[in-house]
Amino acid sequence: MAGIPEHLLKRAQEARDKAAGKTPAADGATASPNVLVKVEEKKSVASAATPPPPPPPDPAYVVAANSRKKIPFWAMATLSLLPLWALLYVLAIRPQEKIVEGPLAVGAGVYGTCAGCHGAEGAGGAGRVLYQGEVLKTFPKIEDMLNFVYTGSQQYVSAGLKIYGNPDREGGAHAPLSYNGNPMPQQGEKYGGALSEAQILGVVCHERYVISGADPQSETWKAEYERWCAPGSEIFAGLESGSVNFDNLAETYAAMPEAPAHVGTDPRPTGK
Template sequence: MTEIPEHLLKRSQARKQELSGDAAAASPATSGAAAPAVAARAVPAQPAAAPAPKAALPDPAYIASAKTRKKIPFWAMATLSLLPMWAFLYLLALQPKDEVVEGPMAIGAGVFGSCAGCHGAAGQGGAGRVLHEGEVLKTFPHIEDMLNFVYVGSQSFVAAEIPVYGNPDREGGAHAPLSYNGNPMPMQGQSAGGALTEYEILGVVCHVRYEIAGADPASEQWLEEYERWCSPESEIFAALESGATSFDSLDADFSMLMPEPPRAVGTKARPSAG
């Protein structure tokens, strides 16, 4: 008796209990409720069981294979260590894409919601003049004059006693302020009493010209204007958006504006350059 190790004794006791029908006590896994009872019974035997020669037991298969399995190959380490770098570059690459979505045309599509009530969702006209199918391009062959008109509205032209807005040689006749059922185009620019910032006005004017009126940005006629004012890369839009410039100082900041004849935008009603 003295030579039999404690853990073997314990094992035989457990086996006896199992055979005598006390299955729950012998194998705790079969019943959660029985587990505490087993633990309590096992406690006195534990101090002796602890020093049992563990090393003699062979590792279970899954541990043995984990120990012998090859770790991450050295060549893969190089690749894996570059992963954070890759993630960083990936995020960087995403940035310009976000800016494209924020260009003048994208902003303008949203702003046009405040014009659609009078001009129609497709610019087909209503309380306000027809804009679509090239109509507004006949009035404003130059974007500068359209920016100016949308900013200040018809009443400013009346007040400044400027008889026509836009192209005086307009196909189908020049447009005089209040010549459309006598209704005014409300001023939109903030310093004139309207609600729109200058970059929002540029955005909506780009949207009206290139989406609603149908100017083709790729055509010879419009390419230059589009690139300068309405493309996602437009420096003028970026400068207006950041507050680096305003309609009144545009020609000073942007020598790219055609000097002859002068076509400044401005926040006061101006005669069109035609």
């Protein structure tokens, strides 16, 4: 082929390509005869080949792997967010722990010492029934209940008091030692009891608002709740810090709207 000029070779090649249905190569480099021969060989092999034999069937474990359910791509994204979700969960529950601080949180803990006699739900036992509004009927005013829990039945008997709580109570006034003759044990420190005044307020709030079911939102209980039992109760904070006590809180907070009445640490008739 050495004697044939390049341009003739090229033209011949173009003619062959045209016959084979190919467009002429745009690039001169690919038009080199050696490359073209190779391309043609491949072409003829491909067109002449018999259809390839079917691939061998996949082994059972491959079939199983292919047909097995896979984790969808979006689930992977969701799962990878789990740590973030856990973090948000922890952050979300933290403020709630703060909300339950205050008298009701303290009272829920202290009530464990009352539950043995009054029942975990306040259904009664060795001690009187407290739930379903019962304790609210005996003590429409929280001050009288605080006084009774502080002093206990025995002090009332010793002071010659015939009843404790509301004298006009639905179902009759409660007399000390009228419940199977058992006394309500004194809780206040003055009589050897184990509870601080803040703890007594806490447990009394728990019995009124949780056990007996007074509704803090209702017209009847809203003011009392805010004053004594809400997490931000000024009276509770004062009792906790020791700046006031059951004997002087009425004077101390006399200027408060809906000022508290006297609580006292001596047995006394209701409302005195």
